[in-house]
Amino acid sequence: MGGSLALALRGRCAKIIAVDRDAHTRENARAIVDETSDDLARIASADVIILALPVRAIIAMLPRVGALAKPGAIVIDLGSTKRAIVQAMEQLPAPVQAIGGHPMCGKENSGFDAADANLFCDARFVLTPLARTSPQTLAFAQSLVESLGARAIILDAARHDKIVAAISHLPFALASALMTIASEIAREDDLVFELAASGFRDTSRLAASDVTMMLDILLTNRDNVANAIRASARNLETLADMIERGNETELRVTLNQIAEQRRAVFNPKSEIINPKLQ
Amino acid sequence: MGGSLALALRGRCAKIIAVDRDAHTRENARAIVDETSDDLARIASADVIILALPVRAIIAMLPRVGALAKPGAIVIDLGSTKRAIVQAMEQLPAPVQAIGGHPMCGKENSGFDAADANLFCDARFVLTPLARTSPQTLAFAQSLVESLGARAIILDAARHDKIVAAISHLPFALASALMTIASEIAREDDLVFELAASGFRDTSRLAASDVTMMLDILLTNRDNVANAIRASARNLETLADMIERGNETELRVTLNQIAEQRRAVFNPKSEIINPKLQ
Numbered sequence: 265m266g267g268s269l270a271l272a273l274r275g276r277c278a279k280i281i282a283v284d285r286d287a288h289t290r291e292n293a294r295a296i297v298d299e300t301s302d303d304l305a306r307i308a309s310a311d312v313i314i315l316a317l318p319v320r321a322i323i324a325m326l327p328r329v330g331a332l333a334k335p336g337a338i339v340i341d342l343g344s345t346k347r348a349i350v351q352a353m354e355q356l357p358a359p360v361q362a363i364g365g366h367p368m369c370g371k372e373n374s375g376f377d378a379a380d381a382n383l384f385c386d387a388r389f390v391l392t393p394l395a396r397t398s399p400q401t402l403a404f405a406q407s408l409v410e411s412l413g414a415r416a417i418i419l420d421a422a423r424h425d426k427i428v429a430a431i432s433h434l435p436f437a438l439a440s441a442l443m444t445i446a447s448e449i450a451r452e453d454d455l456v457f458e459l460a461a462s463g464f465r466d467t468s469r470l471a472a473s474d475v476t477m478m479l480d481i482l483l484t485n486r487d488n489v490a491n492a493i494r495a496s497a498r499n500l501e502t503l504a505d506m507i508e509r510g511n512e513t514e515l516r517v518t519l520n521q522i523a524e525q526r527r528a529v530f531n532p533k534s535e536i537i538n539p540k541l542q
Numbered sequence: 543m544g545g546s547l548a549l550a551l552r553g554r555c556a557k558i559i560a561v562d563r564d565a566h567t568r569e570n571a572r573a574i575v576d577e578t579s580d581d582l583a584r585i586a587s588a589d590v591i592i593l594a595l596p597v598r599a600i601i602a603m604l605p606r607v608g609a610l611a612k613p614g615a616i617v618i619d620l621g622s623t624k625r626a627i628v629q630a631m632e633q634l635p636a637p638v639q640a641i642g643g644h645p646m647c648g649k650e651n652s653g654f655d656a657a658d659a660n661l662f663c664d665a666r667f668v669l670t671p672l673a674r675t676s677p678q679t680l681a682f683a684q685s686l687v688e689s690l691g692a693r694a695i696i697l698d699a700a701r702h703d704k705i706v707a708a709i710s711h712l713p714f715a716l717a718s719a720l721m722t723i724a725s726e727i728a729r730e731d732d733l734v735f736e737l738a739a740s741g742f743r744d745t746s747r748l749a750a751s752d753v754t755m756m757l758d759i760l761l762t763n764r765d766n767v768a769n770a771i772r773a774s775a776r777n778l779e780t781l782a783d784m785i786e787r788g789n790e791t792e793l794r795v796t797l798n799q800i801a802e803q804r805r806a807v808f809n810p811k812s813e814i815i816n817p818k819l820q
Contacts, residue, residue: 430727435745449708466744467713472804497778504771526750
């Protein structure tokens, strides 16, 4: 994500410095950025500090960032949950400006070698201001987002976290449950995965997400994620009951309603989100 | 599916006749097949009769097919569950040969206007012979499947139905549960679907499947589908418990195992099924 952001911002900043502990990451970053460093102290010269890390790594790093950042510097993060990060940002020294960020575009492959300047094009990019975020900082963050080709959506962190539990964390949980059950059946029958087609592939895709990133997400959004998962488990039990009863009318009404909801959100031909929602 | 099959078989058969009640379907078929008809009696001249219909429509039609088919004709179906169809095929007159078929390649859009000659390329095509299926009929069905570029997999109907419950019908149920829960949250917050990205799109895709086709599938595979759905609901409750407990070690072990299973089945870069399984 940081690599894609650097690529998208190249030529629009006086200087881009990539700070990373990992020598291999810095090596890959060299083709994209103006300078690489393993020393966090290099952020002391930055006007804008963008934290592209898993959620809890961002939270753990914020005190050091606050101690190093120059007065007036703007700190933005790209973490996937926002309540815990925004809370930690509130503790930054008063002269440092901060705002939460979450680009709503996924990628299974991470690292600078997978960097893609177009990753943010037409994506939604949520910004979660703090009470102390100045109007100038918010305006700057919005223009940064728009310069990536993305669309800024300003939300409070609690609302963001509830929404992403439904559209991002629950899909991961369902993909993981699918992979678990299919693997159990595959232990008894070695043809299971050989017969899997595009439907299984797409529905299970998120189960291969980066585990460290997902752990940070799930553990900083526990209430919303657990609620959404339990609601889906209850819904699945109801569906199993309907199928066992074999009442065709109730099943048809239910499935038609769901299919219509899906078709209302995504154009069935292009699988692009319905323009009415854009 | 019938349209794609006709397109793939064009030039390899003496004559292809498309029989359909619907005038619009016949109109679209005209560019692909040699003859169209709304009269099922036209199958009386056919050496091979392929039934491309939802499962229960196939079962309902089999007695009439049996009465019309000439001695030695081969009846093949493309239905998505196989036990109920194979059982109905057992009732066909003795001189008619029959074998169940299920091409493992999905398509949301149906009809001759969505026909795709490459739909079957590299796909698995399950064949479920009856006790009475002759070796010659089985060999013919295999060569027909291979002429499509697909790979024939011979299975008994019960084994097929258990496998597809896990890799095809459970993904539909999970996609439907996701759409239901997200829609419930969207009723309280109109930004929910606007923020949905590729992860939600892919995980929910099957929820837009054709309802009539899915009803036939679910209602002719009730035991296997209900078992798979209930197992996934239990699995989701366990995952919600783990997230609520916040025990990072157990969560990391569990999610790592699932992610590794997913990566073992599909190549993470290409999302193509792992060559070891092919």
